[in-house]
Amino acid sequence: MARLGKAAAVVAAVLTAVLAVSWTASAKPAVTGVRAYDHGTKTRFVLDLNESVPFRVFTLADPYRVVVDLPELDWTAAQAGLRKAIGPIRDFRYGLFKPGNARLVLDLADATSVKKAFVLPPGEGAGWRFVLDLVGTSRDAFLREQGLPPDLVPQPKPVPTAAIPVSMTLPDRNPRAVRGKAVIIIDPGHGGVDPGAIGVSGEYEKNITLAMARELKQALDSSGRYKVVLTRNSDVFLALRDRVAKARAVGADLFVSLHADTVRSPSVRGLSVYTLSERASDAESAALAEKENKADLIAGLDLSHESPEVTNILIDLAQRESMNLSAAFAGDLVQELGRETALLGNTHRFAGFAVLKAPDIPSVLVELGYLSNPQEERLLRRRDHRAKLASALTRSIDRYFANIQRASRP
Ligand SMILES: [Zn+2]
Structure with a gap:
């Protein structure tokens, strides 16, 4: 051409x-x-x-x-x-x-x-x-x-810092006390031309993640305590950076990305939770992050025009605080989800997922399980199982915000 x-x-x-x-x-x-x-x-x-x-x-x-x-x-x-x-x-x-x-x-x-x-x-x-x-x-x-x-071809951004605006003070971590309801953004992985992982029975990860996101939104909505936004609510492709941008645009207090993986060995199963880190906790996590970060390539985006990420000291500070909060939330998640489903060993892991890189929003990525395991794929296709996971996720989100409120009390 x-x-x-x-x-x-x-x-x-x-x-x-x-x-x-x-x-x-x-x-x-x-x-x-x-x-x-x-x-x-x-x-x-x-x-x-x-x-x-x-x-x-x-x-x-x-x-x-x-x-x-x-x-x-x-x-x-x-x-x-x-x-x-x-x-x-x-x-x-x-x-x-x-x-x-x-x-x-x-x-x-x-x-x-x-x-x-x-x-x-x-x-x-x-x-x-x-x-x-x-x-x-x-x-x-x-x-x-x-x-x-x-x-x-994406147009170059005029002022690089405008791409990631960070205020001169660290973000307020007690949203409910100040602004009413906390905003939670749920990010169903993949979509549209990018099916994500493909399960043993042919089920697409993009469909599992969307069904799970809708289930979780319903659970959180019915608590009346949160404003819940989905990054996508249909079978459409969304670039990784646009997922992060959407979270920032709605002023999200917490970002939860949902995924499901496949591996060669059909016996491997269990849920795992990931938070951002420059250094991956293990080789498997590094490989997984690399695989998930390829979503944009799979959909036919050309990433060669992307400007390298802007960093400055404020972003670093905000990001470090977000990373600590993300890790604390991941700990709560592992505890609650462990009551409802099988967990992968070393359940909370770290790696460089592109979708977790909002500098000022605590973010986690949940791998709901392995679609390469027939039993786990079957479970994830079932609504009652997803509802159980949704209520466990809701309990951990409740606990996370309760802890923040407690910590910010004078
Ligand atoms: Zn995925």
């Missing part, structure tokens, strides 16, 4: 305009089949469709991906992934990227160039088809061609 230079930019701009119009249409175009063929010299990937769709294709490196922006499609009639790798295509994922805008991401094993991308009208016994032709290329050539279309 980018090889075409200016022409591609113009085409991209035109396609964006077309997309903006068609995305408001009510009936979604449907995918009726997905096919891929390895022809040796090229690999062809085909979506069978019931009508023509606008599209835009670009590639991203590290890991190698082809990203196709499409209108929201009805995908119920077609398979949601490849059963095995075909040519350089390891697998593909489809999901909402933002409302009305869906994304198809092909994960590639090697540097691969998009030779052609086009929509074929009905003919030769087939209906509408979206076709991608892929050919092998060198890493250098791939790197030259790859990148976001110009309109998707």
Whole structure:
């Protein structure tokens, strides 16, 4: 694409305009089949469709991906992934990227160039088809061609400190006494084009985390003591930094990110709780943080334009206090949740999760369990089990705020 230079930019701009119009249409175009063929010299990937769709294709490196922006499609009639790798295509994922805008991401094993991308009208016994032709290329050539279309490149922020405003005093930790209800932000991990971990029965982590978040919101709402906000309340992708930004925008007093993991060994099970630390408590936690931090890459975000994180002494101070509070909360969580479900050994662990990096909001990440363990996957799919976890989480949140109030009494 980018090889075409200016022409591609113009085409991209035109396609964006077309997309903006068609995305408001009510009936979604449907995918009726997905096919891929390895022809040796090229690999062809085909979506069978019931009508023509606008599209835009670009590639991203590290890991190698082809990203196709499409209108929201009805995908119920077609398979949601490849059963095995075909040519350089390891697998593909489809999901909402933002409302009305869906994304198809092909994960590639090697540097691969998009030779052609086009929509074929009905003919030769087939209906509408979206076709991608892929050919092998060198890493250098791939790197030259790859990148976001110009309109998707994030604009540099004018004043770096504005990105993470930190007041001259440390944040007030006793919100209820000062501002009424404490604000809790619940962050269901993954979503949309990023399914997260995939369980033994095919259940997606993104669905488990959303169901759990809604259950927890209900439990917290019914206590009447909190204002509860979800970072996402639908099957949509949300970048890690946008989750943190949302927590800051609503003035959250506590950030709870929900996840569920998979590992190779099906016998491993148990819940674990993570708080932020530059140094991971163990190799497993470091690997997990690395995996969770890849969510943005999986959805086809190009992170090379992100400015490095701004730090100054105030952020450090606020962050250190937040980290201590997060750790205290994690301790309460482990105690309460241990009464309701199996725990992983060394339940409270530390690692560098990107989603826990709000400098002034105590933040924890709960890995609810292992979707690779059949028993645990089954439990997490059950509403009564999620309700038990939600009430344990609510008890620990109650305890956390009670302790803060006690500590801030003169
Ligand atoms: Zn996750």
